[in-house]
Amino acid sequence: MEYKLTFKEYSEALKENRLLGLICRQCGTVTSPPKMVCGNCAGTDMEITELAGEGKIQTFTSNNVAAEGREDEAPYVVLLVELDEGPWVMGNLVGIDPAAVGMELIGQKVSMDGNKVFPGDRYSDGESTRPLFRLQG
Amino acid sequence: MRKVAVVGIGETKFGPAQDKTSVELFAEAAMEAMTGSNLKPKDMQALFLGNVLGDFSEGQGMVQAFAAENIGCYNIPANRYEGACASASMAVRDAFMWIASGFYDVVLAGGVERAATMGTAMATRTFAMFSDSHYEYPAGITFPALFAMLAHLYAAKYGIPLEKLKEQMATVSVQSYRYGMFNPKGHLRKEVDVAAVLNSFMVSTPLQLHDCCPFSDGAAALVLTTEEIARKLTDKPVFITGVGQASSGPLVSQRDYLPRLKAREISAQRAYEMAGLKPEDIDFCELHDCFSIASLIAAEGLGFFDYGTSGEAWMKGEAAIGGKIAINPSGGLKSKGHPIGATGAGQVYEVTKQLRGEVEPERMVEGARIGMTDTLGGDGGTLVNIILQRGW
Numbered sequence: 001m002e003y004k005l006t007f008k009e010y011s012e013a014l015k016e017n018r019l020l021g022l023i024c025r026q027c028g029t030v031t032s033p034p035k036m037v038c039g040n041c042a043g044t045d046m047e048i049t050e051l052a053g054e055g056k057i058q059t060f061t062s063n064n065v066a067a068e069g070r071e072d073e074a075p076y077v078v079l080l081v082e083l084d085e086g087p088w089v090m091g092n093l094v095g096i097d098p099a100a101v102g103m104e105l106i107g108q109k110v111s112m113d114g115n116k117v118f119p120g121d122r123y124s125d126g127e128s129t130r131p132l133f134r135l136q137g
Numbered sequence: 138m139r140k141v142a143v144v145g146i147g148e149t150k151f152g153p154a155q156d157k158t159s160v161e162l163f164a165e166a167a168m169e170a171m172t173g174s175n176l177k178p179k180d181m182q183a184l185f186l187g188n189v190l191g192d193f194s195e196g197q198g199m200v201q202a203f204a205a206e207n208i209g210c211y212n213i214p215a216n217r218y219e220g221a222c223a224s225a226s227m228a229v230r231d232a233f234m235w236i237a238s239g240f241y242d243v244v245l246a247g248g249v250e251r252a253a254t255m256g257t258a259m260a261t262r263t264f265a266m267f268s269d270s271h272y273e274y275p276a277g278i279t280f281p282a283l284f285a286m287l288a289h290l291y292a293a294k295y296g297i298p299l300e301k302l303k304e305q306m307a308t309v310s311v312q313s314y315r316y317g318m319f320n321p322k323g324h325l326r327k328e329v330d331v332a333a334v335l336n337s338f339m340v341s342t343p344l345q346l347h348d349c350c351p352f353s354d355g356a357a358a359l360v361l362t363t364e365e366i367a368r369k370l371t372d373k374p375v376f377i378t379g380v381g382q383a384s385s386g387p388l389v390s391q392r393d394y395l396p397r398l399k400a401r402e403i404s405a406q407r408a409y410e411m412a413g414l415k416p417e418d419i420d421f422c423e424l425h426d427c428f429s430i431a432s433l434i435a436a437e438g439l440g441f442f443d444y445g446t447s448g449e450a451w452m453k454g455e456a457a458i459g460g461k462i463a464i465n466p467s468g469g470l471k472s473k474g475h476p477i478g479a480t481g482a483g484q485v486y487e488v489t490k491q492l493r494g495e496v497e498p499e500r501m502v503e504g505a506r507i508g509m510t511d512t513l514g515g516d517g518g519t520l521v522n523i524i525l526q527r528g529w
Contacts, residue, residue, distance in 0.1 A: 007271045007272070011271075033269075033271075033272040033387075033389065035386075035390075039390060058290065059286040059287070059289045059290040059293070059395075060286060060289060061282045061285035061286045061289065061341045061342050061343075061344075062341070062342040063277060063279060063281070063282040063285070063340075063341040063342075064338075064339055064340060064341060065257075065261060065279065065281065065340050065341065066261070066277060066279065067258065067261040067262035067265050067277075067279055068258035068259050068261065068262035069258075069262065070262075070277060071258070073277055074277075076277055078276050078277055078278055078282050078286065079276075080286060080290075080388070080389065082392075082393075087389070088389040088390075088392045089272075089389060090272065090273045090276045090278065090388070090389055091276050092276050092277065101342075102299070102342075103289065103292065103293065103299050106289065106290075106293045107293075116275075117275075118274070118275040118277075121262075123262065123263070123266070124270065124274075128270075128271055128272075128274065128275040129275055130275035130276040
């Protein structure tokens with residue numbers, strides 16, 4: 001069975017600021033990042049859907065110690081965002097001072113504001129992209 | 138199913154970068170385990186070895202085959218297990234199953250890692266491989282960052298003010314250091330108080346340096362056999378009476394179940410069911426405290442404390458020796474250290490020593506009859522639990 005939405009396709013779309021997922025024709029659940037089966041009912045009858053990129057911060061951290069090769073990025077804020085369509089995605093928060101964020105972030109509404117490409121390193125299989133989010137209002 | 142006993146245990150010191158190869162480290166632990174069991178290398182029918190990052194730390198793949206030959210276990214089947222930090226526990230569980238099923242009578246199981254040798258930058262990079270490399274690593278996730286996010290989520294979900302949670306987490310680390318100070322195999326043997334934890338370097342908010350376990354080098358090994366053989370070898374056999382293992386997908390797939398880790402709850406339940414025991418029957422537990430918050434999440438997932446209350450339990454001494462359940466009398470990953478591919482075998486080593494009454498008096502759980510291990514790989518991707526009981 002062919003993979004409906006591959007990482008490469010997801011990543012290429014994200015580079016154009018289109019956040020993609022899969023909507024299940026059986027139960028209506030949206031799964032993103034994409035998988036072979038629906039994240040809710042494990043069905044395979046899904047079609048590609050574009051997500052609005054809006055959601056709520058579920059949790060975060062302001063990270064001061066980056067991995068090898070990414071030292072220049074620190075400090076940065078990593079988020080888990082629950083999108084309005086349901087899925088949780090990982091991204092970064094921009095437009096804030098990473099040294100000044102706290103628990104008040106949790107529950108705040110965010111919108112996707114572009115993307116950033118990790119060019120890859122000697123351990124990875126090429127570049128990959130994450131969504132960037134900004135606080136609403 | 139046959140009963141399975143631990144009859145030999147061995148462990149190197151867990152510590153900073155060591156001038157020994159993985160094969161050498163494991164060989165030392167393995168010889169100690171075999172000698173202690175009164176068995177010989179020729180008696181081992183298989184080697185199950187946890188090793189996660191040997192390919193990166195020393196350019197060595199397939200280390201299990203070289204290790205088997207190095208210690209005189211010629212030509213036996215040798216399997217490597219990779220389930221991130223739970224690797225050695227997977228190896229022990231498989232050894233248990235193969236002996237219980239009747240296929241093998243004697244298996245050498247264990248693990249080895251040289252995490253400290255990699256240094257912080259490379260270890261941080263390679264440990265991040267146990268998050269989703271395509272959908273999560275791009276955002277700069279690291280292991281401290283991941284557990285830091287779980288800490289914030291824990292505070293929000295259970296309505297605990299962050300300052301209070303931080304004090305609870307600091308208490309977890311302080312307790313681990315207090316016991317670990319007396320563990321001769323330990324990596325960080327020093328006294329640390331709450332103020333020192335709260336003043337340490339901020340790694341990934343809200344986790345500070347003393348909330349995090351170290352990167353360690355080390356190895357551990359166990360000889361497992363049948364009850365019949367065990368009774369001939371020792372008058373103190375320690376039986377594995379329950380095992381469980383479960384998996385989960387990436388963090389984002391675990392979503393609103395977080396900060397609870399479903400794989401742990403399923404794995405622990407299987408172990409309890411097999412042993413015919415409940416959480417309140419367990420005298421002590423070596424659980425996966427890679428970060429202070431991880432201890433709180435683990436103690437709740439294992440059923441020792443109610444959700445959202447384990448920090449309070451630590452503060453009241455309920456997780457200390459003499460409390461409701463003694464957690465990590467070895468010093469845990471925090472103080473004893475975390476050579477990831479060896480950690481689970483190191484936990485079984487500690488539980489076995491406790492049950493035999495062979496640990497230092499300052500960290501002895503008097504009269505302990507039932508101990509448990511809890512080993513977590515990745516962000517809940519692999520969970521293994523093992524229950525051990527005195528056989529005399």
